[in-house]
Amino acid sequence: xxxxxxxxxxxxxxxxxxxxxxxxxxxxxxxxxxxxxxxxxxxxxxxxxxxxxxxxxxxxxxxxxxxxxxxxxxxxxxxxxxxxxxxxxxxxxxxxxxxxxxxxxxxxxxxxxxxxxxxxxxxxxxxxxxxxxxxxxxxxxxxxxxxxxxxxxxxxxxxxxxxxxxxxxxxxxxxxxxxxxxxxxxxxxxxxxxxxxxxxxxxxxxxxxxxxxxxxxxxxxxxxxxxxxxxxxxxxxxxxxxxxxxxxxxxxxxxxxxxxxxxxxxxxxxxxxxxxxxxxxxxxxxxxxxxxxxxxxxxxxxxxxxxxx
Amino acid sequence: xxxxxxxxxxxxxxxxxxxxxxxxxxxxxxxxxxxxxxxxxxxxxxxxxxxxxxxxxxxxxxxxxxxxxxxxxxxxxxxxxxxxxxxxxxxxxxxxxxxxxxxxxxxxxxxxxxxxxxxxxxxxxxxxxxxxxxxxxxxxxxxxxxxxxxxxxxxxxxxxxxxxxxxxxxxxxxxxxxxxxxxxxxxxxxxxxxxxxxxxxxxxxxxxxxxxxxxxxxxxxxxxxxxxxxxxxxxxxxxxxxxxxxxxxxxxxxxxxxx
Numbered sequence: 001x002x003x004x005x006x007x008x009x010x011x012x013x014x015x016x017x018x019x020x021x022x023x024x025x026x027x028x029x030x031x032x033x034x035x036x037x038x039x040x041x042x043x044x045x046x047x048x049x050x051x052x053x054x055x056x057x058x059x060x061x062x063x064x065x066x067x068x069x070x071x072x073x074x075x076x077x078x079x080x081x082x083x084x085x086x087x088x089x090x091x092x093x094x095x096x097x098x099x100x101x102x103x104x105x106x107x108x109x110x111x112x113x114x115x116x117x118x119x120x121x122x123x124x125x126x127x128x129x130x131x132x133x134x135x136x137x138x139x140x141x142x143x144x145x146x147x148x149x150x151x152x153x154x155x156x157x158x159x160x161x162x163x164x165x166x167x168x169x170x171x172x173x174x175x176x177x178x179x180x181x182x183x184x185x186x187x188x189x190x191x192x193x194x195x196x197x198x199x200x201x202x203x204x205x206x207x208x209x210x211x212x213x214x215x216x217x218x219x220x221x222x223x224x225x226x227x228x229x230x231x232x233x234x235x236x237x238x239x240x241x242x243x244x245x246x247x248x249x250x251x252x253x254x255x256x257x258x259x260x261x262x263x264x265x266x267x268x269x270x271x272x273x274x275x276x277x278x279x280x281x282x283x284x285x286x287x288x289x290x291x292x293x294x295x296x297x298x299x300x301x302x303x304x305x306x307x308x309x
Numbered sequence: 310x311x312x313x314x315x316x317x318x319x320x321x322x323x324x325x326x327x328x329x330x331x332x333x334x335x336x337x338x339x340x341x342x343x344x345x346x347x348x349x350x351x352x353x354x355x356x357x358x359x360x361x362x363x364x365x366x367x368x369x370x371x372x373x374x375x376x377x378x379x380x381x382x383x384x385x386x387x388x389x390x391x392x393x394x395x396x397x398x399x400x401x402x403x404x405x406x407x408x409x410x411x412x413x414x415x416x417x418x419x420x421x422x423x424x425x426x427x428x429x430x431x432x433x434x435x436x437x438x439x440x441x442x443x444x445x446x447x448x449x450x451x452x453x454x455x456x457x458x459x460x461x462x463x464x465x466x467x468x469x470x471x472x473x474x475x476x477x478x479x480x481x482x483x484x485x486x487x488x489x490x491x492x493x494x495x496x497x498x499x500x501x502x503x504x505x506x507x508x509x510x511x512x513x514x515x516x517x518x519x520x521x522x523x524x525x526x527x528x529x530x531x532x533x534x535x536x537x538x539x540x541x542x543x544x545x546x547x548x549x550x551x552x553x554x555x556x557x558x559x560x561x562x563x564x565x566x567x568x
Contacts, residue, residue: 051409054568073411081409087402103323104410106316
């Protein structure tokens with residue numbers, strides 16, 4: 001079953017700017033889906049329309065079969081939204097924010113309190129339950145918004161930059177939490193500028209630019225399109241000249257680092273064998289750029305025109 | 310159908326509970342000022358100046374102005390509660406919590422208005438309690454008094470809601486109370502009977518909606534009124550309905566809150 005079905009979705013703002021130009025998109029139930037694009041590409045507008053905060057100009061939107069025009073309440077019941085900006089009352093206590101949010105969805109106070117306790121414990125905020133939201137750190141506020149979005153147990157969770165400005169440790173724990181949530185059956189749509197995050201978590205992705213879907217594919221198939229990857233090798237001994245390697249292009253970055261272009265079909269065994277024969281010892285290997293990032297940039301570079309109304 | 314009704318009922322209770330919790334949490338800003346202001350009115354207009362005025366329409370001056378002072382407090386507080394609360398939710402964007410949820414516009418408006426009515430009632434009780442220290446309380450028609458307080462609080466809560474929908478900054482929420490409500494209240498027969506005015510100004514005064522409200526409440530408390538009670542209550546009912554319909558369409562359309 002399609003969790004989200006979008007047909008010919010168009011949005012023209014009052015100032016004439018066309019943010020979406022006939023977007024078609026299908027997201028299957030249970031998917032972990034990344035919606036990527038540069039700033040101003042139309043991601044937030046698309047998310048805004050899905051979460052009913054932005055009025056569409058034309059097109060059809062369905063979430064689990066609930067049409068936005070004919071059954072908005074049904075659509076909203078399926079949806080949990082974690083927006084990019086903090087949007088809770090900063091004067092209220094964390095526990096109250098969650099219980100109140102559940103109440104908006106018709107969840108009885110007694111059940112809401114149990115769920116609030118579960119969510120706060122799961123997201124490591126139980127100690128802060130009686131703290132006013134304004135007193136939380138940025139990372140805690142982000143987790144509070146995730147907890148709030150889960151209070152009515154939505155089938156579809158929309159996360160708009162959920163780990164923006166969050167430290168690495170917290171980002172990793174948020175990833176684990178979201179992956180587990182998805183494994184339990186919640187469909188997740190993620191927008192992020194951290195392409196490593198999308199690559200790590202998502203199975204499918206769409207890239208949007210100038211209001212058009214530039215690419216919509218599975219993560220695996222998209223990454224296979226990458227013709228080559230650039231690896232940086234950290235060398236044990238000083239190296240003053242780039243070695244000549246059969247089948248590989250090597251450049252010296254500095255006296256201890258070597259940059260090597262490697263095709264997706266090429267193995268690393270032959271490379272290391274050649275290096276060993278030349279007496280070059282390798283201490284570490286890392287990718288110069290994130291693979292998805294390289295693809296993302298190349299796809300956007302193929303989209304020079306800007307769509308205006 | 311039944312499930313949706315029950316869900317909306319829970320949502321309504323949630324909004325009202327949140328609104329009441331808000332004004333109780335900040336009671337020094339919400340409940341206390343009304344008590345202090347009214348106490349000053351009692352002392353200055355009632356005790357100091359009132360003793361020189363004597364009687365008005367057969368009642369001691371202080372007793373005559375008490376219904377108007379209670380109405381003033383209800384009007385100011387009901388309006389102020391909803392305009393500041395709803396505008397704050399817009400300002401902090403916590404209105405999005407409500408908009409993404411399946412709560413109907415009717416429930417959102419009713420929740421905020423009931424919150425305003427609760428604050429209006431609280432203030433009415435507090436100010437009435439204070440007035441007992443100064444006057445003997447006549448109770449002519451308690452039912453009319455309650456009905457009028459509810460209608461007045463509802464009207465000004467709806468007014469505050471509509472003001473908040475249009476407001477773009479905090480200045481916009483103080484314009485109406487300062488430049489419209491305060492003059493209308495002072496000219497609305499709180500401190501005098503319109504029969505003291507020349508006939509032309511009596512006619513002009515009848516256009517002032519607050520005159521109808523103050524007199525309807527005065528009728529409930531003292532049994533006297535410059536306006537026919539039926540006309541006053543009918544007028545207030547019509548205004549409530551008109552404001553509700555306006556607020557509903559503004560919210561449904563998403564004016565000022567959806568792009």
